Amino acid sequence: MALSLTGADRYSPEKLPLLEQHVDEQVANRTWNLDANVALLRFYQFSPASVKPQLIVKILVKAIMQAPNPDYKYCITLLPERLQQVDESIFKAVQLANALETSRFGDFWTTANTCRDLLGSIPGFYESVRGFIAHTLVHTYGRVTKRTLADCLKLEGATLDQYLSDKCRAAGWSIVNTPAGDVVALPKNDYNQSVVKRSQELIRFEQVAPMLKAVTVGF
Amino acid sequence: MAFRGGYDDGYEGFVQVPDIVKQWAHYFYRHIRERNIPEIQSMYEISFMKLSDRYYKAAPWPEVQHIQEVVDQDHEMYFRHLYARCQPTLRDRCDSWDNYLDLFGLLLTSNVNMQLPNIWLWDMVDEFLYQFQSFCQYRGKVQSMSPEEIENVKKCEAKKVWNTVEVLNILQALVDKSGIVAELEGDGGVRLSELQGYYPQSSNVLRMLGYFSLVGLLRVHCLVGDYITGLKAIYPLNLHERTHLFSPSIPGAHITLFYYGGFAYLMQRRYLDAARCFNAVLLYIYRVKAAHRSSPTFEQMLKKNEQMYALLAICLALCPVAAKSLDENVLMQLRERQSDNMAAMSRGDIDVYDTLFRDACPKFVTSTPPAYDQATTNTNQLAFRAQLNSFLQEVRSGQTLPQLKQYLLLYEGGVGSIALSRLAGLMDVEEGALRQQLLCLKNKQRQLKWEGGRDMTAGTWTVASDLEFHIDVDPQTGREMVLVSDTQQVGEGRAFSVGEGVKTEGG
Structure with a gap:
């Protein structure tokens, strides 16, 4: 589709139908076009009469699926607060995003359970959010109990085992037998093991110097 | 054009224009014809202010038809003076809007060969956006309007007077027509900063209006909560690469660019980047401040300075290691101003975040027109509240x-x-x-x-x-x-006691 977001008519309302249609295309094709969606939300803000809440919800849910990229944050500040309050689905999407953002995975799944129809209509939703939850775990845990995994990912029994065996095959996870039972070893990275003073690499001495001085003076 | 052209009868006869004002206009126009930048700039920055103080302290300048030598830019200065010194009426606002349309329309369609002081071109864009914000504020106060005034405002809406999309379109048109993006992409801004925007044998007007409109786009997008588009809109300007940045030669533009750029980063939870932006511009203000003591924009500069220290304090409270990238001087100034607040914020005191944000955030515009028929409250606060709540939500989530x-x-x-x-x-x-x-x-x-x-x-x-x-x-x-x-511990206070009996376990 020829959807140009640059040029002289980039803010032109004639683009509205194209942008709206594009949301459904992204849902169907499992793609994501941040600029187009932000442009649509911008139109809606300027022209409240044309707002279609069901499309806003789709954008928000798709944005949540981009985590850890902050696309949801880019979108939500464009949305008038009133919409978040009056539209049930939008309100739900906001709750989902907030729960995910703060790792309240239990709350996330509870809320997700109340809007299964909506989330089921967005192909790839569960896969994406589980991907993000796993990403968070991999950055925090060296080894993790199956119980914690099951709770965070909301997977049980055979489904969990299937998920784990996929991860073991494709993502470097492994199951370790220990005296205390099976635990899952997650692939090592800079964040889930003890590292020695990485902060030194991040900064040059001349950047630290003023801080060191400040510390001696007392902050 | 309901509010234009219908000037009150009998009004013209009473206007007495002092000779010195006429003379000023005469010379001003002549310097513009002769492309005498230093003289234009001096007349624009100094004598216009002096005449304003002497003759038009609390009144508008005479309308341009009363001054013999009419140049388009006089309109622009007329309205700017009016907004600064008097309370503009709805008709003033509409006239000023029409005037900007005429002025920018002329610049976009004709072959401009003038050289004008860059500072004036910046002020044009800056004032244009100030008046846009001012209109949005005015529009939101429906409850204090008479039914007649409401009708008139509605007519203005229908004509898209100070409409957000129109404002964005104008800025974008100036950017596109100026070719500034291609130029900056081409040499990274080297020529622009070396020649200070004044190229031989070519007018600076469109080029610089395009440049300043990039800053304008960032500002408008931020004002409606669209931070990512704001930062994309200034491409290829980059606040982290300042070697060939032209903006430092126009303090107002430079400060605006970094204030909104830093703020956009802050709202995206990119505190390291935000702190770097604020650090750069606070250092800049510290250096140039003394030279602008007598400038009419000095107070504004000091105000933005304080606001950015407040925003920087927020960044550091939410992300203490951002302090590592700060200049020693900035850190010292920050400590002088904000150490109590920072201590309170690092304890998770939401009220302090709230207060600092209120004081230091941009004047957000509610780009949705109010529901005039049922508005009982001031809708101006809607946009501000949405952004405040979004920010506090982020703070609370880490409380x-x-x-x-x-x-x-x-x-x-x-x-x-x-x-x-x-x-x-x-x-x-x-x-x-x-x-x-x-x-x-x-x-x-x-x-x-x-x-x-x-x-x-x-x-x-x-x-x-x-x-x-x-x-x-x-x-x-x-x-x-x-x-x-075990990591290097820098900067953060560790005076915190959890009482007796806490021991390190295992190893």
Whole structure:
């Protein structure tokens, strides 16, 4: 589709139908076009009469699926607060995003359970959010109990085992037998093991110097 | 054109224009014809202000038809003076809008060969947006309008007077027509900064209006809460690469660019990048301040200075390691102004975040027109509240983390570790809640940081923390252990006591 977001008519309302249609295309094709969606939300803000809440919800849910990229944050500040309050689905999407953002995975799944129809209509939703939850775990845990995994990912029994065996095959996870039972070893990275003073690499001495001085003076 | 042209009868006859004002207009026009930049700039910056003070302190300048030598720009200065010194009426606002349309329309369609002082071109864009904000504020106060006034405002809406999309379109048109993007992409702004925008044998007007409109686009997008588009709109300007940046030669433009740029980063939770932007511009203000003491924009400069120290304090409270990138001087100034607030914020005091944000955030515009027929409240606050709440939501979501960090710091040194269940007991929280907080802390410690390239919105994930930890399962006992790595500890106060009986477990 020829959807140009640059040029002289980039803010032109004639683009509205194209942008709206594009949301459904992204849902169907499992793609994501941040600029187009932000442009649509911008139109809606300027022209409240044309707002279609069901499309806003789709954008928000798709944005949540981009985590850890902050696309949801880019979108939500464009949305008038009133919409978040009056539209049930939008309100739900906001709750989902907030729960995910703060790792309240239990709350996330509870809320997700109340809007299964909506989330089921967005192909790839569960896969994406589980991907993000796993990403968070991999950055925090060296080894993790199956119980914690099951709770965070909301997977049980055979489904969990299937998920784990996929991860073991494709993502470097492994199951370790220990005296205390099976635990899952997650692939090592800079964040889930003890590292020695990485902060030194991040900064040059001349950047630290003023801080060191400040510390001696007392902050 | 309901509000234009219909000037009150009998009004013209009473206008007495002092000779000196006529003379001023005469010379001003002549210098413009002769492209005498220093003289135009002096007349524009100094004598216009002096005449204004002497003759038009609380009244508008005479309308242009009363001054013999009519140049388009006089209109612009007329309205600017009117907004600064008097309370504009709706008709003034509409006239000024029409005037901007005429002026920008003329510049966009004709072959401009004037050289005008860059500062004037910046002021034009700046004032255009100030009046846009002013109109949105005015429009929101429906409850204080008479029914007749409401009808007139509605007519203005229908004609898209000071309409947000129109404003964006104008700025974009100036950017596109000026070719500034291609030029900056081409040589990274080298020629522009070397020649200060004044190229031989070519007018600076469109080029510089295009340049300043980039800054304008950033501002308008921020004012409606569209931070990512704002930062994309200034491409290829990049606040991290300042070697060939032209904006420092126009303080107003430079400060606006960095204020909104830093703010956009802050709202995206990119505190390291935000702090770098604020650091650069605060240092800049510190250096140039003295030279602008007598400038009419001096107060504005000081105000933005204070606002940005407040925003910087927020950045550091939410991300203490951002202090590492700050200049010593900025850090000192920050401590003088904000140390109490920063201490309160690092304890998780939401009220302080709230207050600082209120004082330092931009004047957001509610770009949706109010429902005139049923409006009983002032809708101006809607946009502001939405942004404030979005910010406070972010702050609240990390409110318990400073306390958690303080506990973890107790186990730092060598490799300290503690069983998650024991830590939960010490903190008096459920294990599940502690696990959630630890995961949340991990997440919040990671942020995008710009590391090169022209696109300011690009970035790589970076750990922005002075505290590193992870969780592991002890294979012997099956217990979850929190392990705190020994990292260099810089800057943050550690005076925090959890009482007796806390010992480092295991190793």
